[in-house]
Amino acid sequence: MLEELAKIREEALKRLESIESEAELTELNVNILGRNGALTGILRGMSKLSPDERAAMGKEANEVKQSLTAAFDEVKARLEAKAEEERIKAETIDVTLPGVIDVPAGKLSPLTLVYRQIRDALIGLGFTTYEGPEIELDDNNFTKLNLPLNHPSRDMQDTFYVDDKVLLRTHTSACEARALMTLEPPFRLVIPGRCFRVDEPDASHSPIFMQMEGLVVDRNLTFADLKGTIDTFVKAVFGESVKTRLRPSYFPFTEPSAEVDISCTICGGRGCSSCKGTGWMEIMGCGMTNPHEIENCGLDPQEWKGMAFGVGVDRVACLKYGINDIRLLYEGDARFLRQL
Numbered sequence: 001m002l003e004e005l006a007k008i009r010e011e012a013l014k015r016l017e018s019i020e021s022e023a024e025l026t027e028l029n030v031n032i033l034g035r036n037g038a039l040t041g042i043l044r045g046m047s048k049l050s051p052d053e054r055a056a057m058g059k060e061a062n063e064v065k066q067s068l069t070a071a072f073d074e075v076k077a078r079l080e081a082k083a084e085e086e087r088i089k090a091e092t093i094d095v096t097l098p099g100v101i102d103v104p105a106g107k108l109s110p111l112t113l114v115y116r117q118i119r120d121a122l123i124g125l126g127f128t129t130y131e132g133p134e135i136e137l138d139d140n141n142f143t144k145l146n147l148p149l150n151h152p153s154r155d156m157q158d159t160f161y162v163d164d165k166v167l168l169r170t171h172t173s174a175c176e177a178r179a180l181m182t183l184e185p186p187f188r189l190v191i192p193g194r195c196f197r198v199d200e201p202d203a204s205h206s207p208i209f210m211q212m213e214g215l216v217v218d219r220n221l222t223f224a225d226l227k228g229t230i231d232t233f234v235k236a237v238f239g240e241s242v243k244t245r246l247r248p249s250y251f252p253f254t255e256p257s258a259e260v261d262i263s264c265t266i267c268g269g270r271g272c273s274s275c276k277g278t279g280w281m282e283i284m285g286c287g288m289t290n291p292h293e294i295e296n297c298g299l300d301p302q303e304w305k306g307m308a309f310g311v312g313v314d315r316v317a318c319l320k321y322g323i324n325d326i327r328l329l330y331e332g333d334a335r336f337l338r339q340l
């Protein structure tokens with residue numbers, strides 16, 4: 001019987017060495033230590049032995065049982081550690097591998113591109129950016145800018161009113177009033193932002209559009225300063241070969257006022273269907289700030305002169321990138337943006 005016991009132990013230990021899975025381990029455990037296992041069988045057979053033999057045999061069998069149980073636990077721990085290691089290995093992510101999912105990247109809107117080009121050119125001339133709210137007081141949007149209550153530009157049909165005194169600004173010029181009232185002159189500002197007018201959207205109209213206002217306030221400003229400034233940023237956006245010209249015009253907040261034309265970017269000035277054969281394209285309005293506006297905002301028009309221009313960023317973007325429908329600028333269609 002002792003021999004049998006030794007044999008059971010020897011075989012069990014030998015088999016334990018080569019066990020690779022928990023299922024195998026459980027099976028072996030059942031075969032040896034289980035209710036019908038080999039060791040249990042021996043323990044049962046001990047009832048036939050004499051008391052002395054039984055005591056010796058029992059001691060030996062217990063030792064075998066204990067050592068085997070310990071060996072089983074050890075293998076179990078080894079298998080569990082191995083499984084854990086494999087699990088961690090399987091879950092490890094190599095962050096240096098290239099991605100497998102094609103994430104579509106966004107692109108900058110032509111409005112942003114054109115805005116940055118103009119802004120950067122103006123910053124090179126000593127301008128700083130300035131911003132105001134999109135919901136504005138009627139006073140800043142109109143009255144302070146020399147647009148009295150009965151002025152045709154204040155027509156209800158053009159303006160989104162919030163109430164009698166508050167509206168969605170119709171131009172970035174509303175920020176001129178804010179700047180004139182709060183900043184210490186002299187200053188040079190570039191003022192970008194969205195503006196709103198009641199307009200049915202079509203290829204050339206949008207109820208939301210983007211403007212950039214330029215405003216300079218200083219002591220000795222002349223129309224030549226205005227022309228030079230405009231010429232500089234137009235060339236920065238459209239290239240050195242593009243020419244600018246000023247045509248007399250009228251705006252209530254500037255005196256004198258002018259429209260700015262640039263030589264046609266498509267035909268170079270020879271005349272084509274885009275410029276209706278004239279060789280010129282209108283891009284914005286400008287002028288010397290009306291002394292009434294300067295006075296309305298609390299500065300002395302005898303001391304301080306102003307010059308201003310308002311660029312339709314949408315219009316410039318359409319001209320620069322050959323876009324024939326202004327709505328494309330506001331729809332955020334990735335297919336459109338990818339072409340630029």
Ligand SMILES: [Zn+2]
Pocket residue numbers: 264265266267268269270271272273274275276277279280
């Ligand atoms: Zn042309």
